[in-house]
Amino acid sequence: MTPEMLSLSNSPGLFVGIMLLKLLVVFGVTMLIVAYATWCERKVIGHMQTRLGPMRTGWHGLLQPIADGLKLFFKEDIIPSESTKVPFLLAPMMILVPALITVAVIPFGPDLKFGNFIIPQQITDLNIGVLYILAFAGLGVYGIVLAGWASNSKYALLGGVRASAQMISYELAAGLSIIAIFMLSETLSLREIVAQQQLDLWGVCSFVPNWFVFTQPLAFCLFIVTGLAEINRTPFDMPEAESELVSGFCTEYSSMKYALFFMAEYANMIVISAIAATLFLGGWSAPLNIAILTMIPGFVWLLMKIFALMFFFMWLRATFPRVRYDQLMRMGWKVLLPLALANVVVTGLVVVVLQ
Template identity: 75%
Template structure:
């Protein structure tokens, strides 16, 4: 007789230990992706520019991230004499920590059965998971603003102010793109959104998945673009803009605090890729094991972001603000209106 499969929450000690294991696994995987995203970016841009990229440290430079980490760890840590020291030290962590804790609500596979218990491949399933993601994403701007203010440098302060303006401008368009998904799914749970996308497209077409990118291509494009702008990814890195602001908000940083800023940039890239895959590309669903499907979608997004960096020149600040307020927000509102009309007609 097959033993009854029960929820893991019925066994509290086992539930807590399983949760800790999942947190550790997700943290280690994200750290590895962040580390080797720097290697991937150098190699991809190198080949796009008819170069080899890192080659000397390990086979095809695979040990380069480790070498970079050791170098930055042992470099001298300098804090400007006039800086607000506590805030100066806190700022990099305020940028990095929200990126990591966002993964708590990202589902990365179907439930599995271990020892008669159901183990969900997700740290936690919040019924307002997307709101949690938006809240954590908004906190990242504080790290840049505080870094710019605490450095007591005009260039750093200008970079922090630019980051605030970008966050306010493009958070609106990003939110509008996500609302369209809510209107179709009628849920804020990322787990349920993935489950809905596993049904046949439009209820009848069985050979295509019901990924929301097919019904919301404009929302998908808006989300990707606005997200890249919000995390200051090149060519939208106006808060850093070394050609104008020396190095912007991180001008006065060195050693590991400097490294934390770039870890946060790549961690945010992974977060955006995971959320985009979950909301528009079926999340972990696909032909392979769930986590592998999600990982492939994350890598594809990161390749696109690297490709964009290698192709596009940095936009001017006035161009960026014009695009946000006069193009992306109106497009987001128009998409919401059309989506609302379609939803009403279908019901």
């Protein structure tokens, strides 16, 4: 009896159980990384600026995220009297939910055999996986725009307007840079894309895997830059530029609602790193096709790639000053978008010639 893919039709009880387990584990791990990414960022930036960062709570400040969480939890929850209530309450959720939903399509390991069933190590494998990610990335704008508008404050509104303009502009370049990957992989399913990256590099080099970052270095750079702009990180943190806009779109927020914005920022960072790792860096597969390295379970490699990219983002934050708004717009439309389009054209030509 050949093992078959576990689905709702062939074993409903087991399917629901495994699904719940996968959901809980992925959600828990993401939330844990979110909490400790804040600590890590403060430590990393601290040491880069020859400071120590948090030291007081726990060993080297390890309990700092818990202390922060507790503090924000017990703060007074202020809703400005002049704000528009419903969008004001909805905005923090509308920014966090798209970020967390996207994690569902990231594969984190090879298929497992359990009795007669194959269990994929991925919450769900959509055959439009990448489009799903792009669609939900687009929905993330609403949270920021609504937060800015509903607060009824000039700083928040300016932050929201800036954010929406920035995210709309950079979404295009991000989407176009991913198109080059589709053209090589000829599939939209992330599972298939990872499987293809485990083959030999360009069909010749037997121990280096065929990661798309080797064939598409430009697309990778474009995706990282536009991804940073999409999630409003330094050097593109225009929407919350402290020196000019107080705190941008989340100026009027306090307590857990503010914490949700904070969590969303780090969740977005994890998501962008996970997508970049899956599309360009081989997902959960090992960096070299050597037996010792491929023995290590897939989720370890995926997490290591995510952490490396997140460290890179923190490093960027400690290194670069914020770009000016007109520079940001000019770069998005006049540099990144044409480059992404040219990359699509060149990739198409090469694919046709090689066929």
